[in-house]
Amino acid sequence: MSQLLIEPFQFEFFRNGVMAAVLAGALCGLIGVYIVLRGMSYIGHGLSHAIFGGAVVAYVMQWNFYLGAGLWGFIAALLINQTARKTEINADAAIGVITTASFAVGVALISRYRSFTRSFDAALFGNILGVTRADVWVIAGVCLMVAVAVFFAYRQLLFTTFDAEVARVYGIRTPWIDALFALLLAATLIAALQILGVTLIAAALVIPPITARLLSDSFNRIILLSTAMGAATGFIGIYLSYFIDVASGATIVLAQASLFVIVLTITALQKRAQRRLVHTHVG
Amino acid sequence: MDPILELRRVTFGYGRTPVLQQIDLHLHPGQFACVVGPSGAGKTSLLRLALGVLQPNQGEILIAGRTLNGRPAPRVAYVPQVETIDWSFPVTVEQVALMGHVRRRSPWPWPDRKTRNAVRDVLERLQIGDLRKQHIRNLSGGQQQRVFLARALVARPDLLVLDEPTSGVDMQTAEKMLHMLLDLNYEGMTILMTTHDLNMAAAHVPWSICLNQRIIAQGKTTDIFTSEILTETYRGEMQVIRHDGQLLIHQKPHHHRLSDVVIDPVLGHETGAAENGEEEGTGDENEPAAYRTISV
Numbered sequence: 001m002s003q004l005l006i007e008p009f010q011f012e013f014f015r016n017g018v019m020a021a022v023l024a025g026a027l028c029g030l031i032g033v034y035i036v037l038r039g040m041s042y043i044g045h046g047l048s049h050a051i052f053g054g055a056v057v058a059y060v061m062q063w064n065f066y067l068g069a070g071l072w073g074f075i076a077a078l079l080i081n082q083t084a085r086k087t088e089i090n091a092d093a094a095i096g097v098i099t100t101a102s103f104a105v106g107v108a109l110i111s112r113y114r115s116f117t118r119s120f121d122a123a124l125f126g127n128i129l130g131v132t133r134a135d136v137w138v139i140a141g142v143c144l145m146v147a148v149a150v151f152f153a154y155r156q157l158l159f160t161t162f163d164a165e166v167a168r169v170y171g172i173r174t175p176w177i178d179a180l181f182a183l184l185l186a187a188t189l190i191a192a193l194q195i196l197g198v199t200l201i202a203a204a205l206v207i208p209p210i211t212a213r214l215l216s217d218s219f220n221r222i223i224l225l226s227t228a229m230g231a232a233t234g235f236i237g238i239y240l241s242y243f244i245d246v247a248s249g250a251t252i253v254l255a256q257a258s259l260f261v262i263v264l265t266i267t268a269l270q271k272r273a274q275r276r277l278v279h280t281h282v283g
Numbered sequence: 284m285d286p287i288l289e290l291r292r293v294t295f296g297y298g299r300t301p302v303l304q305q306i307d308l309h310l311h312p313g314q315f316a317c318v319v320g321p322s323g324a325g326k327t328s329l330l331r332l333a334l335g336v337l338q339p340n341q342g343e344i345l346i347a348g349r350t351l352n353g354r355p356a357p358r359v360a361y362v363p364q365v366e367t368i369d370w371s372f373p374v375t376v377e378q379v380a381l382m383g384h385v386r387r388r389s390p391w392p393w394p395d396r397k398t399r400n401a402v403r404d405v406l407e408r409l410q411i412g413d414l415r416k417q418h419i420r421n422l423s424g425g426q427q428q429r430v431f432l433a434r435a436l437v438a439r440p441d442l443l444v445l446d447e448p449t450s451g452v453d454m455q456t457a458e459k460m461l462h463m464l465l466d467l468n469y470e471g472m473t474i475l476m477t478t479h480d481l482n483m484a485a486a487h488v489p490w491s492i493c494l495n496q497r498i499i500a501q502g503k504t505t506d507i508f509t510s511e512i513l514t515e516t517y518r519g520e521m522q523v524i525r526h527d528g529q530l531l532i533h534q535k536p537h538h539h540r541l542s543d544v545v546i547d548p549v550l551g552h553e554t555g556a557a558e559n560g561e562e563e564g565t566g567d568e569n570e571p572a573a574y575r576t577i578s579v
Contacts, residue, residue, distance in 0.1 A: 037372060037373075151392060152390060152392065153392075154392030155381075155382070155384075155385050155392055156385065158374075158378075158382070159382045159385055162369070162372055162374065162379075162382070163363070163367075163368070163369070165336055165363075166361055166363055167382075167385070168335075168336065168355050169334045169335070169336060169355055169356070169359065169360075169361045170355075170360070170361075170382065170383065170385050170386065170438060171355055171357070171385065171386040172385055213373065216373065217373050217375070217418040217420075218373060218375065219373045219374055219378060222373055
């Protein structure tokens with residue numbers, strides 16, 4: 001039995017995949033806390049589509065994938081932030097307009113240049129087979145960058161997420177914080193794209209934070225729990241992906257969704273028990 | 284003495300809709316002033332202009348002699364309306380208060396011992412020290428107001444700006460809040476706030492600004508709270524009663540007396556006119572009086 005469990009680790013692609021999935025899960029869990037609390041849960045979904053458009057443009061123009069898609073995602077995230085903050089348009093509408101337009105550019109280019117030999121299935125649904133050691137290093141680098149930025153800009157990010165307008169009054173340069181956040185988000189999506197895929201990345205950004213939110217009222221604890229859950233479900237998901245031969249993005253998200261349902265059920269039962277206890281005491 | 288806040292011929296509007304016109308305002312260090320006016324008079328816009336959140340279409344805003352030019356106002360702290368707060372956000376009382384320290388120049392994200400002690404002192408002073416580990420949602424209305432006042436005080440501002448600090452709380456809690464603000468003002472802090480409660484302003488705030496898109500009057504509260512000025516400000520009849528050095532702003536009652544329509548649901552009998560046979564009930568005579576409709 002133990003032989004069966006450690007069997008996949010003899011393959012380099014699996015070792016790369018596990019490392020990438022754990023790092024990408026943790027990364028999405030960390031940055032997802034800010035996304036959920038900013039009320040922009042849909043941004044992961046939209047921005048990953050925008051990045052898909054950027055990836056196609058980068059391919060057609062023969063630019064470096066990470067640079068082209070990353071820059072495209074960063075600009076899209078900035079545009080969404082600025083549109084939501086400075087106009088009457090809501091964040092979800094801004095995300096809808098900007099990211100679908102960007103996705104449409106990608107689709108238009110694919111239909112125009114039908115000579116594509118590259119498969120975009122992996123980008124859409126995630127695939128561990130395509131993860132190289134270089135990809136793992138890129139994800140690790142992004143993880144380090146995001147962790148350092150979140151650590152040193154902790155106070156500014158927290159205040160801006162809580163109340164951006166008042167944060168500005170208290171001297172925080174909120175446009176810079178928004179730009180930093182857009183950069184971190186774009187980098188996270190690029191890093192996680194290969195593992196989770198465009199269509200499933202939004203769930204990885206949203207499910208760990210909301211699960212952690214069910215367990216704690218403390219911002220710091222939510223950050224730690226969400227990051228840990230992202231990493232753990234990344235590991236479980238990639239493991240399942242190997243054994244049941246399903247796309248890695250789907251198994252990771254299913255692992256996260258299962259954890260969410262378990263936590264939701266337990267916390268609901270606990271609340272019910274507490275209410276009953278109070279009722280008994282009052283009675 | 285130079286004013287700490289100065290608005291010179293400021294005009295502001297959203298799009299083509301004018302909100303504030305030709306506002307001239309001076310607030311000197313140590314003053315405690317409130318802005319009163321009806322809903323839509325531009326009170327919150329005036330505060331947001333003073334904070335540098337909004338930029339005027341015309342005119343100039345100076346804080347301590349320096350033009351804002353779209354920059355946030357320095358050494359100014361703001362207590363927003365509680366209705367604008369996201370109460371489900373996962374932060375404790377202490378974490379909110381610590382946000383006031385965000386201007387502190389330190390590369391480390393966590394507060395040092397000195398900062399923590401300063402925050403605890405402020406929380407103790409506002410009588411919420413024992414609630415510092417509580418989530419903000421679990422507090423009463425008055426305690427919630429004090430948390431955001433604590434955040435402002437931790438910033439050690441020269442000018443404290445509050446938007447409706449007594450909205451949504453009972454009279455006793457509002458009075459306590461005002462007493463806290465008066466204590467701060469006696470210690471030298473300049474305070475500018477908005478309020479809808481004219482009686483509270485009359486009782487506690489020494490300086491008032493009557494606003495309705497333009498400044499109708501500004502001066503000592505006891506001088507400018509007159510029927511004429513308040514009627515012009517609110518564009519509706521306002522009665523001011525002066526008694527024993529105190530002001531009471533009285534609303535004009537409806538032409539039907541309350542006693543004409545009040546029925547006592549507990550005792551089950553009508554009071555006032557209907558009981559005296561002046562008006563007739565339209566309901567079934569066998570029905571308890573409490574459920575009968577009284578025509579007036």
